[in-house]
Amino acid sequence: MFEAFDATVLARIQFAFTVSFHIIFPAFSIGLASYLAVLEALWLWKKDEVYLELFNFWKTIFAVAFGMGVVSGIVMSYQFGTNWSVFSDKAGPVIGPLMGYEVLTAFFLEAGFLGVMLFGLNRVGPRLHFLATAMVAFGTLISATWILAVNSWMQTPAGFSVNEAGQFVPSDWWAVVFNPSFPFRLVHMVLAAYLTTAFVVGACGAWHLLRNTAPRRARTMFSMAMWMAAIVAPIQIFAGDLHGLNTLEHQPAKIMAMEGHYESHPDGAPLVLFGIPNSGEKRIDYAIEVPKLGSLILKHDLDAPLAGLDSIPDELHPPVSIIFWSFRVMVGMGLAMLGIGLWSLWCRYRGTLATNAWLHRMTVLMGPAGFVAVLAGWITTEVGRQPYTIYGHLLTADSVSPIEAPAVGASLVAFIVVYFLVFGAGTFYILRLMARLPRDTMPELDEGPLRTAGVTPGPAAAKSHGGHHGH
Amino acid sequence: MAIDLPFIWAALIAFAVLAYVVLDGFDLGVGILFPYFPEKHDRDVMMNSVAPVWDGNETWLVLGGGGLMAVFPLAYATVMPALYAPIIAMLLGLIFRGVAFEYRWRTRRAEFLWNWAFAGGSTLAAFSQGLALGGLVQGIPVEDRAYAGGWWDWLTPFSIVTGVAIVVGYALLGATWLIMKTRGDLAERARSIAVKCAFATVAAMGIVSLWTPFLEPVYLQRWFGWPTAIFSVIVPLLVLGCLYLLLKGIQERHDVQPFIASLGLFVLGYIGIGISFYPYMVPPSLTIWDAAAPNESLAFLLVGALVLVPIILAYTAYSYWVFRGKVDPEEGYH
Numbered sequence: 001m002f003e004a005f006d007a008t009v010l011a012r013i014q015f016a017f018t019v020s021f022h023i024i025f026p027a028f029s030i031g032l033a034s035y036l037a038v039l040e041a042l043w044l045w046k047k048d049e050v051y052l053e054l055f056n057f058w059k060t061i062f063a064v065a066f067g068m069g070v071v072s073g074i075v076m077s078y079q080f081g082t083n084w085s086v087f088s089d090k091a092g093p094v095i096g097p098l099m100g101y102e103v104l105t106a107f108f109l110e111a112g113f114l115g116v117m118l119f120g121l122n123r124v125g126p127r128l129h130f131l132a133t134a135m136v137a138f139g140t141l142i143s144a145t146w147i148l149a150v151n152s153w154m155q156t157p158a159g160f161s162v163n164e165a166g167q168f169v170p171s172d173w174w175a176v177v178f179n180p181s182f183p184f185r186l187v188h189m190v191l192a193a194y195l196t197t198a199f200v201v202g203a204c205g206a207w208h209l210l211r212n213t214a215p216r217r218a219r220t221m222f223s224m225a226m227w228m229a230a231i232v233a234p235i236q237i238f239a240g241d242l243h244g245l246n247t248l249e250h251q252p253a254k255i256m257a258m259e260g261h262y263e264s265h266p267d268g269a270p271l272v273l274f275g276i277p278n279s280g281e282k283r284i285d286y287a288i289e290v291p292k293l294g295s296l297i298l299k300h301d302l303d304a305p306l307a308g309l310d311s312i313p314d315e316l317h318p319p320v321s322i323i324f325w326s327f328r329v330m331v332g333m334g335l336a337m338l339g340i341g342l343w344s345l346w347c348r349y350r351g352t353l354a355t356n357a358w359l360h361r362m363t364v365l366m367g368p369a370g371f372v373a374v375l376a377g378w379i380t381t382e383v384g385r386q387p388y389t390i391y392g393h394l395l396t397a398d399s400v401s402p403i404e405a406p407a408v409g410a411s412l413v414a415f416i417v418v419y420f421l422v423f424g425a426g427t428f429y430i431l432r433l434m435a436r437l438p439r440d441t442m443p444e445l446d447e448g449p450l451r452t453a454g455v456t457p458g459p460a461a462a463k464s465h466g467g468h469h470g471h
Numbered sequence: 472m473a474i475d476l477p478f479i480w481a482a483l484i485a486f487a488v489l490a491y492v493v494l495d496g497f498d499l500g501v502g503i504l505f506p507y508f509p510e511k512h513d514r515d516v517m518m519n520s521v522a523p524v525w526d527g528n529e530t531w532l533v534l535g536g537g538g539l540m541a542v543f544p545l546a547y548a549t550v551m552p553a554l555y556a557p558i559i560a561m562l563l564g565l566i567f568r569g570v571a572f573e574y575r576w577r578t579r580r581a582e583f584l585w586n587w588a589f590a591g592g593s594t595l596a597a598f599s600q601g602l603a604l605g606g607l608v609q610g611i612p613v614e615d616r617a618y619a620g621g622w623w624d625w626l627t628p629f630s631i632v633t634g635v636a637i638v639v640g641y642a643l644l645g646a647t648w649l650i651m652k653t654r655g656d657l658a659e660r661a662r663s664i665a666v667k668c669a670f671a672t673v674a675a676m677g678i679v680s681l682w683t684p685f686l687e688p689v690y691l692q693r694w695f696g697w698p699t700a701i702f703s704v705i706v707p708l709l710v711l712g713c714l715y716l717l718l719k720g721i722q723e724r725h726d727v728q729p730f731i732a733s734l735g736l737f738v739l740g741y742i743g744i745g746i747s748f749y750p751y752m753v754p755p756s757l758t759i760w761d762a763a764a765p766n767e768s769l770a771f772l773l774v775g776a777l778v779l780v781p782i783i784l785a786y787t788a789y790s791y792w793v794f795r796g797k798v799d800p801e802e803g804y805h
Contacts (some may be wrong), residue, residue: 034478070526071569074563077536081551082558088551089616092544093764097772100541104779111530112786116793123793163618166543169765278515319703401552403618411559418563424572429577 008400010408016382018075020375025069030144030190031197032062033137035224040130050220057217060202061433063118068426070111075415079207083408087389087399094151094160094168094176102150102453106143110136141190152182154390155381156250168390176288180250184243185381192377193237195337196370198228201299202340203367204434206360219354222363224354226344233338240334241297247384248298251391252314255386257323259294261286261308269294269306275330277321282309284324285289318386324380333373338365397441477763477768480542481752483776488750489741491531493734498525500645502568502593505586507664511723512800513657514586520652520798522572527787529565541772542718546762551620553611554603554625561599568592570751583768601637605630608744609686629682635700636675639738643668647730648686652798662721664730669717672733673710673761676740680707683747684777687755690747699746749774 029084036058043051077099080088089098116124116132124132159175160168170176205222208214248255256262262282271294275287295304309317342364347353385391389399498521502733508514539547551558575582606625613619646665650658653792684694694703713735720728748754752762 027721032635064577067573068531069571071566074529074533074565076537077533078551078558078562080540081547082534082555085548085617089541089544089548092540092547093768094542096544096764097538097768098536100534100772101775103530103537103743104775104783106786107530107533108779108783111711112783112790114526115790118522120793142660163765167765170767173767173771211612377712401548403552403555407555407622414559414563422566425574426570429574432509433577445797471796 003075005405005409007403007405007408008397009108010405010412011400011403012396014083014408015079018072018079018419019382020378021423022076022379023374024073024371025065025072026140026144027196027371028065028200029062029069030140030193031195032058032065032200033133033140034194035197035201036062037137038129038185038224039132040133044130046413050217051206053217054221061430063114064109064426064430064433066114068423071199072419072423075356082411083401084389084399085401085403089393090167090394090399091154091390097170098150098153098177102146104144106139108141109165110139111230113139131339144193145186145244148186149179149182150175152185153179155178155185155385156181157390157393162285162393168393174182181243182248182426184239185210187239188377191232191239192370194228194230195236196374198232199227199337199340199368199370200434201462202229203364206363207247209354210357210360210364216352220432222360223348226341226348226363229337230341233341237334237338240331247381249260251384252307253309253316253318254323254381255298256307256309256312257318257320257384258327259298259307259430260287260320260324261294262320263310264306264308265295266305268303269298270293271297277324278322281296306344316387320386321379322383326376326383329378330373330376333369333376336366337369337373339431371438385389394456419443476766476773477542477759479770479773480763483773483780484538484542484667485741485745487531487534488801489738491528493656493737494528494531495525496641496646496737497521497644497730499568499593499737500641500643501648502589502645503597504645504661504664505593508657508660511582513717516653516657516798516800517649518572518589519619519651523794524790525569525572529731538772542764543752543759543762544764546599546757549613549753550607550611553620554606555622557599557625558601558644561596564592564597564599566592568596572782576592586634593641593736597638597641600633601634602630604637604744605633608633608683609720609755610755611753613753629686630681632675632682633679636659636672639668639671639675640740642728643733644713644737645670647733651730654797656781662724662729663679665733666718667720669714669733670796672736673714675738676709676710676743679744683744687756689751690742692803693747693749702742702746706739706746708740709771710718713739723736736758752758 036055038056039051039058042048043055113132114133116129117136120127120132146166153176156179157168158179159170159172161171163169201221202225205218205220205225207216209222244255244258259269260275260277261269262284268291270289270291272284273288273290275284275289278285292302294300295306296305309320340359341364343359344353347356347359353359386395388394389396501517501521502604505514505517508517536547539550567588569592571585571592575585575589578585602625605627608646609627610617611624634751643665646668649661650665653661684691693699713732717729717732717736720732750758750760752759
């Protein structure tokens with residue numbers, strides 16, 4: 001058992017651990033930066049103080065999340081060299097410049113204007129300040145573009161040749177950046193970031209609606225978040241389907257693992273809804289299947305043949321169980337988010353969006369759904385790339401640094417301890433900031449029906465009043 | 472003759488690393504000096520003096536690392552494993568001090584913890600950078616496109632001295648930054664610390680400079696052979712000149728001069744290392760040309776760098792301009 005933990009396995013665990021933590025923060029800050037830009041634009045346009053209050057409320061949370069994203073990102077940029085030096089030497093000429101462009105076009109932009117956005121409203125005036133906010137938001141999107149170009153190239157490499165030193169040499173930069181899976185991956189990730197943020201903002205709004213602490217501000221953020229969920233969730237499912245078809249074309253083994261097809265289906269594949277992958281016997285135990293539906297979804301034809309993992313040598317199989325489960329978690333979260341979005345539309349139509357306590361409770365529960373879906377999605381795509389780092393060209397086992405297991409193991413333990421400590425504290429502070437009343441800049445002119453079910457207005461109002469003086 | 476892309480890139484990477492050293496140097500220095508300012512109010516002001524700019528400063532480190540992977544992948548792939556432990560320690564230090572900028576304001580009860588995270592993280596990051604620098608200067612063996620030494624080779628008396636030198640030097644940058652950005656007792660205290668750090672920094676530079684030529688025959692040749700020995704004479708003189716301006720600036724209560732003079736010390740030290748190194752990227756194993764990526768990669772990124780770096784410098788300067796002058800203790804968004 002223990003000899004399984006060689007340097008490669010430990011380096012993979014370290015990468016998986018640090019990147020999983022890291023992806024949480026960009027997923028949140030991409031969406032939140034855009035949300036902040038929208039809030040400030042609405043404030044400038046409509047001159048309604050509620051948008052400035054919400055801006056200031058979310059700005060502080062953004063700052064904490066962004067700080068965590070920065071420090072966990074620096075770890076990523078050095079880990080390629082420490083643990084994956086052979087990969088860095090070989091792939092550096094192709095992916096290095098893309099990451100270089102990420103730093104030059106995105107990181108400096110975000111960092112340069114973040115200070116102005118956080119500290120500068122009184123120093124530069126509202127218009128320049130809005131420009132700074134927009135630049136931060138723009139920077140997060142540019143950053144996503146480059147890093148997804150890198151990741152997509154590793155999944156579906158194009159536009160390169162290999163030189164005598166074994167390095168990947170770019171021959172066509174256009175083909176490198178716009179590799180076959182890049183557009184699908186970028187759209188899927190940016191939409192995921194927006195949905196993630198929508199559910200965090202929505203959950204926060206719903207929480208305050210349930211507690212009746214700041215009705216107008218809570219209602220505004222809840223309503224904005226629910227529009228986002230209702231509009232983006234269906235688009236995301238559509239985009240995910242297109243991404244799946246692209247993956248079937250370029251990384252069929254990944255789709256076979258996601259769908260649980262150990263065997264080929266010459267005349268129409270079923271859709272495996274549930275089951276337990278049994279990698280020893282190479283079959284899905286207790287499978288619940290819908291006949292022919294798999295072929296219909298993937299090939300848009302009931303009787304189209306679909307190859308299974310039996311068409312690929314064993315040593316090139318990705319780990320089926322992980323991918324099978326993570327894919328189902330992602331899809332499940334996506335459908336649940338769609339459900340909340342549609343439910344919110346119905347409530348909006350009925351005029352009960354701000355008063356339907358069950359909708360609010362479910363939304364609070366769904367607050368972390370975006371993070372779960374993003375993590376599950378990345379696990380699906382990254383584990384599905386195995387056993388390669390550069391799909392079809394460079395094996396993971398041939399990418400690792402010539403390093404001893406104790407060194408990787410010790411740094412892994414250090415990262416685990418530090419990350420749980422530091423990012424645990426950060427999550428705690430963010431949750432506490434969200435639970436706090438959005439700051440007042442003007443007295444709350446209350447309007448609309450007070451809730452009668454759940455929390456009674458009297459104590460809630462008193463509590464919010466008390467909370468006020470506490471800060 | 473074709474344009475020598477690896478040489479241009481070596482100059483650009485050197486610039487990025489220098490930009491990192493002087494910029495993050497002063498904000499790490501502010502963290503290193505935290506224990507010498509026990510008052511909460513002083514610490515709030517110290518932190519707010521760097522809070523709007525530290526993130527941009529640290530981005531130069533990401534450019535240094537990411538850029539190295541892009542344009543000198545073989546150097547990146549051999550230096551990182553060779554300096555594994557100091558790099559990991561630096562990253563952990565940067566995590567603690569980076570989050571402290573936000574966390575410190577989010578809690579009263581645990582504030583002391585994040586004060587420690589800020590001071591300890593800054594010191595650890597600076598010391599690790601010094602260890603890594605020492606490890607690089609003393610040489611990294613490479614065979615077959617991979618690091619060919621042991622896991623503790625970086626740990627020597629020399630690298631420990633460079634580690635201490637960097638901590639002291641960053642503390643000097645931090646102290647002169649505080650002279651420039653603060654008032655009253657805080658600035659007064661920073662002045663007296665800056666004087667001590669100035670002497671310690673110059674002493675450390677002297678020790679490292681005298682030691683370096685004996686680490687590698689190439690360095691010895693560089694420092695005492697003709698014509699490069701001219702620099703060996705000029706650089707120490709310039710160092711003494713900077714020290715003089717620094718002390719005079721402090722004595723005559725100039726705000727900006729001590730900081731500029733400290734930057735001068737760092738630039739000179741950096742040039743000194745550059746003189747020793749050239750033409751190596753990873754001494755004594757890889758030259759700039761051995762380590763460089765194919766020209767296709769160098770050219771592609773160079774186009775962007777030539778356009779973008781001036782723009783970055785422009786808006787970075789703008790951001791510093793927005794937050795110019797002394798720190799107002801009442802300001803801050805927290």
